[in-house]
Amino acid sequence: MMGGRVSNSEYDALVKLCFNENPYGPPPSVLDAMTGAFKYANRYGYPDGGIVEAIAVHHGVSPENVLIGSGSSEILDIVGTTFLVDHKKVVGVEPTFSAVYEHATGLKASAVRLALRADFHQDIPAIIKAVTDNRGEIGFVYLCNPNNPTGVIVTKEEVKQLLDALPADVPVLIDEAYHHFVENPAYATSIPYVSEGRPVIVTRTFSKIAAMAGMRLGYAIAPANLIQKMGPYIDVMNVNALAKWGGAAALKDTAALNKVRSDILQTRKKTTSALENMGYAVIPSEANFFMVNLRRPAGPVIQGFRKRGILVGRPFPPMFEYMRVSVGKPDEMERFMSAFEALMKA
Numbered sequence: 001m002m003g004g005r006v007s008n009s010e011y012d013a014l015v016k017l018c019f020n021e022n023p024y025g026p027p028p029s030v031l032d033a034m035t036g037a038f039k040y041a042n043r044y045g046y047p048d049g050g051i052v053e054a055i056a057v058h059h060g061v062s063p064e065n066v067l068i069g070s071g072s073s074e075i076l077d078i079v080g081t082t083f084l085v086d087h088k089k090v091v092g093v094e095p096t097f098s099a100v101y102e103h104a105t106g107l108k109a110s111a112v113r114l115a116l117r118a119d120f121h122q123d124i125p126a127i128i129k130a131v132t133d134n135r136g137e138i139g140f141v142y143l144c145n146p147n148n149p150t151g152v153i154v155t156k157e158e159v160k161q162l163l164d165a166l167p168a169d170v171p172v173l174i175d176e177a178y179h180h181f182v183e184n185p186a187y188a189t190s191i192p193y194v195s196e197g198r199p200v201i202v203t204r205t206f207s208k209i210a211a212m213a214g215m216r217l218g219y220a221i222a223p224a225n226l227i228q229k230m231g232p233y234i235d236v237m238n239v240n241a242l243a244k245w246g247g248a249a250a251l252k253d254t255a256a257l258n259k260v261r262s263d264i265l266q267t268r269k270k271t272t273s274a275l276e277n278m279g280y281a282v283i284p285s286e287a288n289f290f291m292v293n294l295r296r297p298a299g300p301v302i303q304g305f306r307k308r309g310i311l312v313g314r315p316f317p318p319m320f321e322y323m324r325v326s327v328g329k330p331d332e333m334e335r336f337m338s339a340f341e342a343l344m345k346a
Helices: 008-013 026-041 051-057 070-081 099-106 126-132 158-167 224-233 241-252 254-277 300-305 332-346
Strands: 015-017 066-069 089-094 110-114 137-146 172-175 200-205 217-222 291-293 309-311 322-327
Touching: 015 066, 015 322, 015 332, 026 241, 026 254, 051 066, 051 217, 051 241, 066 070, 066 224, 070 137, 070 172, 070 200, 070 217, 070 224, 089 099, 089 126, 099 110, 110 126, 126 137, 126 158, 137 158, 224 291, 254 291, 254 332, 300 309, 300 322, 300 332, 309 322, 309 332
Parallel strands: 015 309, 089 110, 089 137, 137 172, 172 200
Antiparallel strands: 066 217, 200 217, 291 322
C-alpha cells in the first residue's frame, strides 16, 4: 500500500517494513542542502550542486561515465529501452527486482528468467549458458547484487566468472541498490570493471542508505560509449533541484551514513536471531531487509500484519512461504516481533 492511498495520519501511524526504505530519514547535512536548494524551485538552469561531478569523484571515474536519473528505477528502465531493441531479451533470475522484466514486457521484449539455486544464490553458470544458447538474441544480463528480495550476494569471483564468459557485446546491468549494507568480504562492487572498459552498467540509488526514496535520485556508472547510448532516452531535468543538492551532500557525509548502516545491521541481526530462536529459518541477508520462512503461505500472514498496522513485503513467487521484511527502527521491530509471535500462534 503506497502512502498516497491513505490519509496522512493513517500513513504516519503505520509501521512501514515493506519497501526497504531507510527508517531514519536523511541526515541533517542532506536536509540542510535540500532546504537551501528551495530557492531554485522557480528556475530551470539552476546550479545543481555539482551532483554528476560529485558522483564521478566519489567513484574515481570521469563525469562521462555517469548518468543520473529519477531514482535508479528510471536508470533500469532506460537500460531496457536502450538495449532491448528488435525484441531482444534480458537474462536474469527470479525472484529479483522484477521491474526490469516488467519494463521489457512493456517494450514487447521478453525475459529469460532462471530459478535461484537451492541455497538462494544466483546461478551464474546457468546465466552464462542462457546467453550462449540464445546468442544474438540477448540485449543484456541483469544482476541485482545483493539480490532483492533475498538479500543474497553474487560474489566478486562469480561476477568475474560471468564477465569473462560473456560475449563483449552483451552488457551486464548490475544493480547495487543495497551495496552499502554488505559485510561479506566475498563481495565487491563492480564499478572497477567500468574503468577496465568492460560492458558493465552499475546502478546505485540514494533511496536506501541516504534515505531519499521520496526525492528520487539514482545513477549509473558505465563506460562512456554505453552512457552515450542511454543518454538520448533520459531527461536529466526529471531529477529535481532538491534531490541533486541532497545527493551531493549525502556523498560527503560518510559519518552519518555509516551510523545508519551500523544501526540497521545491528537491528537486522537482533531481529533475525530472535526469529531463528523461535524456530523460523531466515535467509542470510547482506541488505537492509531479510526473508523469513513462515512454513505456511505468506499471503494471509502479510494481511494479518496489515490488520495490525504493520506493512511487510508482498509475496515473491515462487517463494510463497517466505516473507520479506525491511529493517525498521528498534521499536518498530519490537512491534513486528510481537505481531509475528501472535500471528504464528493463531
